[in-house]
Amino acid sequence: MQRIGVFVCWCGSNIAGTVDVEKVSEALKNEPGVVFSTNYQYMCSQAGQDIIKDAIAEHKLTGIVVCSCSPRMHEATFRKTAAAAGLNSYMVEIANIREQCSWVHKDMQSGTEKAIILGKAAVAKVNLNAPLTPGESPVTKRALVIGGGIAGIQTALDIAEAGFPVDIVEKKPTIGGKMAQLDKTFPTLDCAACILTPKMVDVAQNDKIRIFSYSEVEEIGGFVGNFTVKIKKKARYVKEDVCTGCGICTEKCPQKKVPNEFNMGMDNRRAVYIPFAQAVPKVATIDPNYCTMLKTGKCGVCAKVCTAGAIDYTQKDEIIEEKYGAIVAATGxxxxxxxxxxxxxxxxxxxxxxxxxxxxxxxxxxxxxxxxxxxxxxxxxxxxxxxxxxxxxxxxxxxxxxxxxxxxxxxxxxxxxxxxxxxxxxxxxxxxxxxxxxxxxxxxxxxxxxxxxxxxxxxxxxxxxxxxxxxxxxxxxxxxxxxxxxxxxxxxxxxxxxxxPDKSARPLATMLTASMDTNDFFTEAHPKLRPVESPTAGVFLSGTCQGPKDIPETVSQASAAAAKVIGLLAKDKLMGNPCVAQSNELMCNGCSSCERVCPYGAITYADKEFRMPDRTVAIRRVAMVNEAVCQGCGACTVACPSGAMDLKGFATSQIIAEVDAICK
Amino acid sequence: MSKEMENLKSEIIRSSGVNPKKCMRCGKCTGTCPAFDEMEYHPHQFVYMVESGDIEPLLNSKSLYKCLTCFACVDRCPRGVEPAKLVEAVRLSVIRKQGANHLKADDIPALLDDEMPQQAIVSALRKYSK
Structure with missing residues (x-):
């Protein structure tokens, strides 16, 4: 039997204005398992937390219920409080009597009634809680920045500055993005190229930064700290390490009628081209849609004039697989x-x-x-x-x-x-x-x-x-x-x-399982307090992929995203979320329903030996959860027909107990 | 706003299906209106005056009959306000009280074709009847 303490918060008048907190703490005193119940003006304050700590020690509490604001606000606070008093953090439950109760009710009587019911549900759940310990996973100390405009450049430079290796993936043949196309920049009217190109050179010369230009992200797997990414390096038909960027091929190429995208199609370039003089990497690229040699096999002028021997018409797309701890979207x-x-x-x-x-x-x-x-x-x-x-x-x-x-x-x-x-x-x-x-x-x-x-x-x-x-x-x-x-x-x-937003943002969001708004801008984890993080752990946002921004704002956000990445990569191990799925092997019938619904690929199957009642041994196929990959969404628990899948901390029995307490 | 104007405003808004509050006062309707020189009150003013309940001057204005119902303002309005529909609704609120139509209902089927907006027919029926 648990020994539960109940702590009802007034939140000043936020809760106490519509909920009779005295009545709530009094009513919850009589719930099964509850040995202590009180209320206080601000439970999240130091004094409030001390009340909780003292009660845990004095009444030998094995679980606590805090009736306060949304768990999104202060669950972490109260878990730390409990841990400081020697109680397992996962023996804490929050009953949200502010956002879901006092703020939506006007009448004291109905507000109080609902607060008591919400408190009862939380008490019923704590009665079935068990201590949980989060697992640990290692962190790959390398970051991936997707997009090589000013946002991606600034983020990469800042991460490299902190000593971590960074890769930039840019789909165009050069980094620089939109800023490279601009003339002057407001409000100081400095020339865009004069302030951007030194940064591009810094990127090229930084031994912590690798640039995958003319490349695209193909596939993303894994999770925070341990992403595995496949990058497609498109064939540019020029050996990047051999080309000197002398530009002779771009002058001699006979195919002159290719709309120049860098100049918004207002003039023409050749089929082999370097987008602009300060391009990084300064390497020529052959456009396969216009190159006569690649289309008909007759030409080869660029190969003839290239003194370095860098032209290679047989080059193929190449897939590179690399591991990353953090990913920054900077798609512009x-x-x-x-x-x-x-x-x-x-x-x-x-x-x-x-x-x-x-x-x-x-x-x-x-x-x-x-x-x-x-x-x-x-x-x-x-x-x-x-x-x-x-x-x-x-x-x-x-x-x-x-x-x-x-x-x-x-x-x-x-x-x-x-x-x-x-x-x-x-x-x-x-x-x-x-x-x-x-x-x-x-x-x-x-x-x-x-x-x-x-x-x-x-x-x-x-x-x-x-x-x-x-x-x-x-x-x-x-x-x-x-x-x-x-x-x-x-x-x-x-x-x-x-x-x-760039058209590549939506497929990227799908690969990252990162959320987007209706305009295809990436959504931030919190619009005010976590503006450079995606709600998906380990994914960060830099620049206009998150919303319209000018250059000063983009650079600020890019550095902010870098700071968040550095904070993540500086950790040796990440504490996981212990509220993950687990399969009861004795009940699992190996049907694969859970594997099919799992959005994270956290479930695999293995053949295991089981001792049968007649002392024979049978081999059965059973589900196994990779706890580091599981995000605790619970989809598998619903899909499982035999009831073998359960979510730690949110077990079916706990949820039924909550519903029972509400309906009683 | 008098009670009478209040009623007229809500009637105009109801029959036109236009929500003048959506207007962001950009003036693209007026910038695009081919009948501008003929009109005393211009499309953006119709929207603003109906919203603020200043409808009396519109009822007495010749502008009501100068709108070509060309729908350029409807097509180009970035906010989807549809000023021409509002002009039409104000016009109807005057004409309905006067009776006497320009066209006979029997004449209409011969004039119909797929390209013509239905509202242009309704306009033609009523606006020249003064």
Missing amino acids: FNPISMDKFDEFAYNQSKDVITSLEFERLTNAAGPTAGKLLRPSDGKHPHTIVFVQCVGSRCDACAEKGKEYCSKICCMYTAKHAMLTRDKYPDTDVYVFYIDVRTPGKAFDEFYRRAVEEYGVHYIKGMVGKVSPEGDKLMVRASDLLANKQLNIAADLVVLAAAIE
Whole structure:
């Protein structure tokens, strides 16, 4: 028979305001097994915890029930309290009489009644609790960062700085991500390449960091501390360790008509290419969709001109298997497609471009060598219209666009407008906005400078239609403050397209069993208090894969994710969760139902010898649970037809006892 | 808001199926409206004025009959507010009291085709009857 102590918390007036705590502790005194019951203003305070410790010693308690807030809040606190007093942590049960009781009830009588019932259920469960000891598992001291943009780069550098090896997997031929495509960065206007490329070089030179470029994650198995990952290194038909990055092949390749994705398709590259001058690794890649040699077997120019002998047309995709203790998702974003926004004529006119295309048009390494020229005729545009919120802040039911604010567009548009006026003062620049959102250090000052010092015309209103007429773009828009409709003959229209998570994020989330929101952004374990961790243990989030972010925020989050990874890798052993499934071999009939439903692959089968009642020995196939892999979800306990599977700490008998106590 | 306006507002909202609270005041409807110059009150004003219960000026405005029912504002509204439906509902609240339709109901079947929005027919039936 257990000796149970009950501790009812007032939580100030949070609980005591709607629940008669005195009545609750009095009522629970008479429950079977209860030898002590009390209440206190704040059980989680030091004084409250001392009450629990003293009671455990004085009344020789073998189990305790704390009637307080959600176990998500303070279960860990009270388990530590019990352990400090020499009681097994798993002999503690929480009855949630705050979130599930006092906060949802208005009437004291019904609140009190429900609190007593919840307390009774917890007491009934503790009566059947048994002490549990968590198992230990080793930690592989290596991290995997998926995505090599500024988020992945910063996370990898910080983890390596702490002395742990890191691998970066990047699907493109070079790391650098979106930031490498940008011209200047707000609000300080330093050049993106000038601050990014030194970091890329740091990554390349760091002996703790390996870069798997032009590679993708194929398969992820295992669990926190012990992930096994298969990485596909796609064939680039160039020997990475031999290529010197001299670029002669990229000049001699006769296939010149390949849209250059780095310049947003605004110019062409060759079939063999290095994305940009500062690429890391600086190694050529042959695009198999365009290479004449790979398609027809006739060409071979690059192999002839390569003095290093790095070209290898027979290269095959390679699968690398590696073990990791922690995984960081840093898969980034893309601007959404403008195909559904016919009213802006994006697909009709070359002179309607997205903001990322505008970045390339103003970038010294871009298709126009930094001169702002119209894509259609190469002329300098004299009237430019910027349209904000294209596809952002849309209705949830709308077929096109996203419901969220993309967060970065207000600032980069202010930057584009300001830089245009600075370089080309003869240009009229209009920005159509719904709201200007500039929360951030020195952000609003930046926007005001665009208006006050650089004379950018900010107009509250929205562009309704863009129609190409001759070499002009007729822009029809509203000016809400003047209650007017404007018709502007523009030379260039720039759309601030909404951003969305990269398409690779969803399949990755499936492999990681990490959760996502309806927009395919990774969900954090807690929106405020655990913003860089996924709810899946050992998986961390860095950058825009978690939500729209600018560069300063991305870098902060990337470092925060690294700190969490370092905290994990610094441990030699991880304490497991002892509330895992166990199979009663005497009852198991080897049907495999549990193995089929287990989402973690924690169940295997083995043939075991059993001594039968007639003293013969029979061999039976029985289920075995890998306790380190089991997450304690309980799916197997429901699937098991013979009742052999049970969950430690949440045994069927305990749950039935709770239900009985509630229904009594 | 007077009781009478309160009732009229809820009637307009009910019959149009439009929720003016969804409007984020971007003005894309007005930026896109081909009848802008003809209208005293523009699509975004219809939405705002109905929501704030300032409906009296709309009832007496010629704007009601200048809306082409082209549905450009409905198509382009990022928030799915559907201003043209609201204009139509205000228009109907006036016309229903006046009677006398522009078209006869019997004329309608001959005018129907698959491309035409049903509401355009209803508009045609009523808006020129003044």
